[in-house]
Amino acid sequence: MGATSMMLSGFCSNTTIPSLHSAKIPFSATVSPPTISSTCSFPQSHKWVIFRVSPCSRTIRACRNSVVEAGGGSSGEDLRSGTRRKKLAVFVSGGGSNFRSIYEASVQGSILGDIVVLVTNKRGCGGAEFAREKGIPIVLFPKTKDEYEGISPADLVASLRGFEVDFVLLAGYLKLLPAELIRAYPKSILNIHPSLLPAFGGKGYYGMKVHKAVVASGARFSGPTIHFVDEHYDTGRILAQSVVPVLPNDTPEEVATRVLQEEHRLYVEVVEAMCEDRIVWRQDGVPLIQSKENPNEYR
Numbered sequence: 001m002g003a004t005s006m007m008l009s010g011f012c013s014n015t016t017i018p019s020l021h022s023a024k025i026p027f028s029a030t031v032s033p034p035t036i037s038s039t040c041s042f043p044q045s046h047k048w049v050i051f052r053v054s055p056c057s058r059t060i061r062a063c064r065n066s067v068v069e070a071g072g073g074s075s076g077e078d079l080r081s082g083t084r085r086k087k088l089a090v091f092v093s094g095g096g097s098n099f100r101s102i103y104e105a106s107v108q109g110s111i112l113g114d115i116v117v118l119v120t121n122k123r124g125c126g127g128a129e130f131a132r133e134k135g136i137p138i139v140l141f142p143k144t145k146d147e148y149e150g151i152s153p154a155d156l157v158a159s160l161r162g163f164e165v166d167f168v169l170l171a172g173y174l175k176l177l178p179a180e181l182i183r184a185y186p187k188s189i190l191n192i193h194p195s196l197l198p199a200f201g202g203k204g205y206y207g208m209k210v211h212k213a214v215v216a217s218g219a220r221f222s223g224p225t226i227h228f229v230d231e232h233y234d235t236g237r238i239l240a241q242s243v244v245p246v247l248p249n250d251t252p253e254e255v256a257t258r259v260l261q262e263e264h265r266l267y268v269e270v271v272e273a274m275c276e277d278r279i280v281w282r283q284d285g286v287p288l289i290q291s292k293e294n295p296n297e298y299r
Ligand SMILES: Nc1nc2c(c(=O)[nH]1)N[C@@H](CN(C=O)c1ccc(C(=O)N[C@@H](CCC(=O)O)C(=O)O)cc1)CN2
Pocket: 170, 173, 174, 175, 176, 177, 178, 191, 192, 193, 194, 202, 203, 204, 205, 206, 229, 230, 231, 232, 233, 234, 235, 236
């Protein structure tokens, strides 16, 4: 069967190239070339093509198994991988154990990125205390009666731009992110939620409230969900989930402990993939993680 020729062009991060065809029939498409172009060819047998875009991509090269990636060299590349180290902002409201896990993984080198700023609505929380210990700058957001020094949404975006943040990671942050921030960082803001969304999510579902609802429901399983953030609570595209059992005599606290332990593992794994440009967007809008060991495998 003949190959499909396709002109692709350089584009910056988080662009999903619309296909001219549905995802379930042989793929072919032409993308208008604003900048650099290259030619990729794919066997017609592939049902859909995955597009991966890394921040400020300059080149596109075909990959096996119809994965088209847009990645490009840039300054500050990690010497081992040739990948640019990413700059991370973490948002917290409480103890910050997920923040600490990500920080430790960054220091140990498994995450090719650095936490350059911590954002919180509670300057006295455990996460903020840890940031002060490590010399990580702290930004207060939003402005509330308790945090009168908090900044505005526009100043928050300007502040993150000033830190050259690539990705925003919510980790126990309990305030609704403003639309200005969502628009400023498309497909670049993640949140971790302590249930298997869409179950037990939305306004009012946070912290122990989630686990109490899970136990009361009789659910036999729970676990963390990591999703991209949109304007509403917990409705963004799901990127990763992990399942833990809920035992017949579990208390909500026991479920919380089991889920939190899995959160720490899963969030580090996902942030590693984000920093290595291994997040790809299926044509129907579902984000996938490309396996580091086998680039032909996704989940
Ligand atoms: N635009 C978005 N902002 C935030 C999201 C999101 O998905 N989109 N996720 C939350 C985190 N979260 C669940 O994962 C969540 C946090 C808080 C609430 C909630 O009901 N909050 C209360 C206020 C709680 C407080 O101030 O102590 C409320 O809004 O009434 C639900 C879900 C982070 N931001």
